[in-house]
Amino acid sequence: MLAKMMTRLANAAPSRRSFMIGSAAAAGGLAVGFRSAEAAGGATGGVTPFNAYMRIAPDSSVTVIAAHMDMGQGIYDGIATLVAEELDADWSQMKAIGGAGNPKLYGNAAWGGAIQGTGGSTGTTSSWERYRIAGAAARQMLVAAAAAEWRVPAAEIRVAKGLISHASGRSAGFGELAAKAAALRAPASVTLKDPKDWVLIGNDKLRRLDSMAKSSGRMDYTIDVKLPGMLTAVPIHPPLFGATLTSFDAAKAKAIKGVVDVVQHPRGLAVVAVDMWSALKGREAVTAVWDDSKAENRSSADLAREYRALALKPGLAVARNEGNAEAAIAGAARTIEATFEFPYIAHAALEPLNAVVRRNADGTIDIWGGHQMPDIYQGTAAAIAGVPPSQVTMHVMKTGGSFGRRAVIDADVIVEAVAVAKAIDFRAPVKLQWTREDDMRAGRYRPAYVHRLKAGVDRDGRIVGWYNHIVGQSIVAGTPFAAGLVKNGVDMTSVEGANNLPYRFAAQKVDLTTTQTGVPVLWWRAVGSTHTAYAVEVFLDEVAALTGKDPYEYRMSLLDPASKHARVLKLAAEKAGWGSALPAGRFRGIALAESFDTEVAQVVEIAMRPDGSFKVERVVCAVHCGVAVNPDNIRAQMEGGIGFGLGAVMKSQTTLDKGRVVETNFDSHEVLRFDEMPVVEVHIMPSTDVPTGVGEPGVPPIGPAVANAVFAATKRRLHVLPFARVENA
Amino acid sequence: MIELRVNGAVHRLDIDPDMPLLWAIRDHIGLTGTKFGCGIAQCGACTVHIDGQPVRSCSLPVSAVAGQAITTIEAAEGPVAKAVQAAWTALDVPQCGYCQSGQVMTTIALLEANRKPSDADIDAALSGNLCRCATYARIRTAVHTAAKALA
Numbered sequence: 001m002l003a004k005m006m007t008r009l010a011n012a013a014p015s016r017r018s019f020m021i022g023s024a025a026a027a028g029g030l031a032v033g034f035r036s037a038e039a040a041g042g043a044t045g046g047v048t049p050f051n052a053y054m055r056i057a058p059d060s061s062v063t064v065i066a067a068h069m070d071m072g073q074g075i076y077d078g079i080a081t082l083v084a085e086e087l088d089a090d091w092s093q094m095k096a097i098g099g100a101g102n103p104k105l106y107g108n109a110a111w112g113g114a115i116q117g118t119g120g121s122t123g124t125t126s127s128w129e130r131y132r133i134a135g136a137a138a139r140q141m142l143v144a145a146a147a148a149e150w151r152v153p154a155a156e157i158r159v160a161k162g163l164i165s166h167a168s169g170r171s172a173g174f175g176e177l178a179a180k181a182a183a184l185r186a187p188a189s190v191t192l193k194d195p196k197d198w199v200l201i202g203n204d205k206l207r208r209l210d211s212m213a214k215s216s217g218r219m220d221y222t223i224d225v226k227l228p229g230m231l232t233a234v235p236i237h238p239p240l241f242g243a244t245l246t247s248f249d250a251a252k253a254k255a256i257k258g259v260v261d262v263v264q265h266p267r268g269l270a271v272v273a274v275d276m277w278s279a280l281k282g283r284e285a286v287t288a289v290w291d292d293s294k295a296e297n298r299s300s301a302d303l304a305r306e307y308r309a310l311a312l313k314p315g316l317a318v319a320r321n322e323g324n325a326e327a328a329i330a331g332a333a334r335t336i337e338a339t340f341e342f343p344y345i346a347h348a349a350l351e352p353l354n355a356v357v358r359r360n361a362d363g364t365i366d367i368w369g370g371h372q373m374p375d376i377y378q379g380t381a382a383a384i385a386g387v388p389p390s391q392v393t394m395h396v397m398k399t400g401g402s403f404g405r406r407a408v409i410d411a412d413v414i415v416e417a418v419a420v421a422k423a424i425d426f427r428a429p430v431k432l433q434w435t436r437e438d439d440m441r442a443g444r445y446r447p448a449y450v451h452r453l454k455a456g457v458d459r460d461g462r463i464v465g466w467y468n469h470i471v472g473q474s475i476v477a478g479t480p481f482a483a484g485l486v487k488n489g490v491d492m493t494s495v496e497g498a499n500n501l502p503y504r505f506a507a508q509k510v511d512l513t514t515t516q517t518g519v520p521v522l523w524w525r526a527v528g529s530t531h532t533a534y535a536v537e538v539f540l541d542e543v544a545a546l547t548g549k550d551p552y553e554y555r556m557s558l559l560d561p562a563s564k565h566a567r568v569l570k571l572a573a574e575k576a577g578w579g580s581a582l583p584a585g586r587f588r589g590i591a592l593a594e595s596f597d598t599e600v601a602q603v604v605e606i607a608m609r610p611d612g613s614f615k616v617e618r619v620v621c622a623v624h625c626g627v628a629v630n631p632d633n634i635r636a637q638m639e640g641g642i643g644f645g646l647g648a649v650m651k652s653q654t655t656l657d658k659g660r661v662v663e664t665n666f667d668s669h670e671v672l673r674f675d676e677m678p679v680v681e682v683h684i685m686p687s688t689d690v691p692t693g694v695g696e697p698g699v700p701p702i703g704p705a706v707a708n709a710v711f712a713a714t715k716r717r718l719h720v721l722p723f724a725r726v727e728n729a
Numbered sequence: 730m731i732e733l734r735v736n737g738a739v740h741r742l743d744i745d746p747d748m749p750l751l752w753a754i755r756d757h758i759g760l761t762g763t764k765f766g767c768g769i770a771q772c773g774a775c776t777v778h779i780d781g782q783p784v785r786s787c788s789l790p791v792s793a794v795a796g797q798a799i800t801t802i803e804a805a806e807g808p809v810a811k812a813v814q815a816a817w818t819a820l821d822v823p824q825c826g827y828c829q830s831g832q833v834m835t836t837i838a839l840l841e842a843n844r845k846p847s848d849a850d851i852d853a854a855l856s857g858n859l860c861r862c863a864t865y866a867r868i869r870t871a872v873h874t875a876a877k878a879l880a
C-alpha cells in the first residue's frame with residue numbers, strides 16, 4: 001500500500017525512459033550506471049564513479065553501489081545478485097556498498113524516483129530492472145573489449161563465473177579487460193537474460209556477503225566510526241514531549257574530566273566529551289529547567305479512554321465505503337462487535353541512534369549514519385551547517401536494525417549531530433550517540449490505536465455488512481509526505497491493511513478518526529498493517545466462530561480462489577496440516593495479510609501450559625513475493641518478521657504516565673527472547689511476477705494467528721495488546 | 730592508572746575506575762567489535778570473556794576486572810570459535826548483525842564448557858542475548874551444527 005501511495009509523490013520524477021546507460025573509467029576499472037538528462041545537466045559526458053551502479057576494479061572485484069540502505073534485510077545482497085546474474089560474475093567476486101544522497105541516480109524507482117529512500121519493502125522492486133540493466137551493460141562492454149583484443153567476433157565469446165573466454169583458448173578475468181571496456185561507448189540498450197538461464201537469481205546456495213564480517217566483529221556500523229580527534233556527544237531531551245528548555249546549568253558537568261562542552265541544539269542539549277563514559281557522566285551532572293506548559297502530559301490510559309469514546313462516534317473521514325454497511329449490519333440476522341486497543345511501541349533497533357559529522361578543511365561536510373532517506377537528511381544538514389547540499393556527503397552505513405526508525409522524516413538525529421558539531425564550531429568531528437534510554441524515551445513510536453469493528457451476518461453465515469472505525473494519530477500529517485499519503489483526510493498509513501481487504505463483503509465501511517497528541521510517531525516495521533491486520537484477522541475469526549464455520553474455510557469462502565491471497569492461505573493451511581489432529585494441549589490459529597503487495601499467510605501452533613500461559617511452538621508461513629531473488633533471505637526475513645511481531649504482541653509497549661515514558665530499556669520494554677522463538681517453516685509461492693518486498697510483510701499475520709490459536713484453546717479473545725496487559729488476565 | 734589485559738596485550742589506561750569495561754574496550758583500546766545495546770546487562774551485545782566466562786562488559790567497571798584475562802570477539806580464536814563462525818556463515822545467521830558478536834561470544838563460552846548442549850542448555854545460555862532481527866531459530870541450529878562439527 002505505502003509503496004503504491006508513494007508513487008503519487010513522484011510527479012516531478014524522471015521517467016524511466018529518461019535514464020540512459022552510462023559508463024566511465026574508474027580507478028583503472030569500469031563503472032556502469034545510468035545517467036538521466038537531469039543528472040548530467042543535459043550534457044552527454046560519461047558518468048562518474050560516484051554515480052555508477054557498479055564498478056569493476058583491476059583486481060576483478062565487482063562492487064555494486066546500492067541505492068537502498070541495508071538494515072539487516074539483505075538488500076545489498078539482493079542488488080549484488082541482480083548485477084552478478086546479468087554480468088555472469090562469480091558470487092565470490094561481489095561486494096556491495098551504499099550509494100548516497102543523490103535522488104537523480106538512486107531515487108527509489110518504486111516510489112517514482114523523486115527521492116532516495118528505503119522503506120515500504122520496496123528495495124527489490126526498485127532495483128529489479130535498473131541493476132540488471134547495469135550488469136548486462138557492463139557484460140556487453142567487457143565482451144566487446146575482449147572481441148577487440150582477441151580479434152574474434154563478440155558472438156563467440158562466453159562469460160561464466162567471472163571468466164571471459166573464447167574457443168581459441170583465450171580467457172581473461174573482468175579486471176584485465178575493465179580499463180579497455182571503460183574506453184568503449186556504453187550500449188544504448190541491452191537484452192536481459194531469459195529467466196530459464198538464471199544461475200544466481202533464485203539460487204538457494206548463495207550466502208550473504210557480510211555474514212563472516214558480522215560473525216567476527218568486523219562489520220563497522222555508525223557507532224564504530226573512528227576519526228582522528230573525534231568527540232562523543234550524548235543528547236539531553238526534554239522529559240516531556242513538547243517541553244522546551246528554559247535554562248540550564250552546566251558548570252558541574254564541565255568540571256568532570258573528559259567533558260569538553262555542554263551545548264544547546266534545536267532538540268535540547270548535548271554533552272560533548274572525549275569519550276562516551278565522560279559524556280554520560282557529564283549528562284548526569286547537568287541541571288536543566290524545562291517549560292512544560294505546552295507539553296503532552298496525558299497518560300496512556302487517558303488516551304485509550306479518549307480513543308474508545310471517539311470510536312463510538314462516527315469517523316471524521318471515510319477510507320472505504322461500499323454499499324450501506326451500517327444499515328446492512330443493523331438489519332442483519334446476527335451481529336457482532338469488538339473493540340481493540342494497541343499501544344505505542346518503540347522500534348528498539350539494537351544499535352541506538354547515532355550519526356557522525358565532520359567538517360573538512362575545504363568546508364565540505366561528511367555525515368556517516370544509517371541514512372534511510374539520505375537526500376532529505378543532506379538538505380536538512382546543509383541548512384543547519386549553512387552550506388549548499390552539494391557540499392554535504394552522506395555516507396550510508398549498514399545499521400544495527402531500523403524497523404522504520406531511521407526513515408525519520410524530521411531527521412532528528414542528523415539535526416542533533418550537525419547542530420552539536422556546529423555549536424563547537426566544527427573544531428572536531430562529533431559522534432552523536434543515543435543511549436537505549438534516549439531511544440525509548442525520546443520517540444518515535446508506532447502510534448497507539450483503537451479499532452472498533454462491527455459485522456452483520458445473514459442466516460447462512462455470510463457477511464452482509466462490515467464496519468471498521470480506526471482511531472489514532474497520523475504518521476505523515478504535517479510532513480512533506482502528507483501531500484502524497486493523505487487523501488480526503490485519510491492518512492493511508494493509518495488504514496492500509498483495513499481498507500484494501502481481499503475479502504468479499506456485501507457492504508463495507510472503513511472510518512478513520514485522526515487524533516492529535518504531542519507524542520512523536522513513525523512507521524514501524526509493516527506500518528499500518530501492524531494494527532489493522534490484527535484487528536481484522538482476529539475479528540474475522542470471531543465472525544467465523546459466530547457462524548460455526550472453520551476459520552480457514554470461512555476465509556476461503558470470502559476470497560477469489562484464483563487470487564494470490566487465497567493461494568498463500570491454502571498453501572499455509574496445507575503445509576501446516578490444517579484440520580488434522582493435534583497432540584493434547586496444542587492448538588492452531590491462522591491469519592492472512594497482504595502488505596506492500598506481498599501476500600503472507602501463517603498457521604501457528606501453540607502449546608498451553610498448565611498455568612494458562614502458552615508457547616508458540618511452530619509457525620508455518622506461506623509467502624507470495626514475485627520472483628524469489630534470494631530464497632534463503634526471504635525465509636530469513638519471514639523468520640525475523642515473525643519473531644519481531646510475536647515479541648510485540650506478547651509483550652512490547654511504550655506507555656505514558658502523565659506524559660512520561662515508563663519503559664526506557666529492555667528490562668521494562670520487553671521484546672522476544674531466545675527461548676520464546678518458535679520453529680518457523682517458510683514456503684515461497686513460485687512466481688514470475690516482478691519481485692515485491694519481504695522485509696516487513698512477515699510481521700502482520702503472526703499476532704492475529706497467535707491470538708486465534710489462543711481463542712481455539714481458551715475461548716478468550718485478546719482485544720488489548722500486548723497480551724501481557726492485565727486486561728487480558 | 731588502570732591495567733587491562735585484553736586479548737593478551739596489557740593496556741595501562743588513565744581512565745575513571747568506574748568506566749564500564751565496554752567503553753574502555755571501545756573508546757580507549759579501539760576494539761569496536763563489542764557492541765553497545767542497552768548498558769544495563771539486558772541485551773548481551775557487549776559480551777566478552779573474562780577467564781573464559783561470558784560477561785556483560787557494559788555493567789562491569791574497569792576497576793573490578795583490572796589484571797584479569799579479557800577476550801573480545803576480535804581475538805575469538807581456536808577450534809570452537811572456528812566451528813561457531815563456520816556454522817554462523819553456513820547458515821547465514823546474521824541479519825543486521827549488530828547482536829552477533831555477543832551471540833558468538835556467548836556460544837563459544839557455552840561450547841567450551843559443554844560440547845553437547847541440549848536445547849534447554851542453549852536456551853539457558855542464550856536467553857540473555859537479544860536479537861531484534863529475531864535470528865534465534867538459526868542461532869539454535871548453528872549452535873547444534875557447531876557442536877556436531879566439534880564432536
Ligand code: FES
Nearest residue numbers: 766767770773787
Ligand atoms: S550493552 Fe551490555 S548487555 Fe546490553
Ligand code: FES
Nearest residue numbers: 825826860861862
Ligand atoms: S541480527 Fe540484528 S539484532 Fe541480531
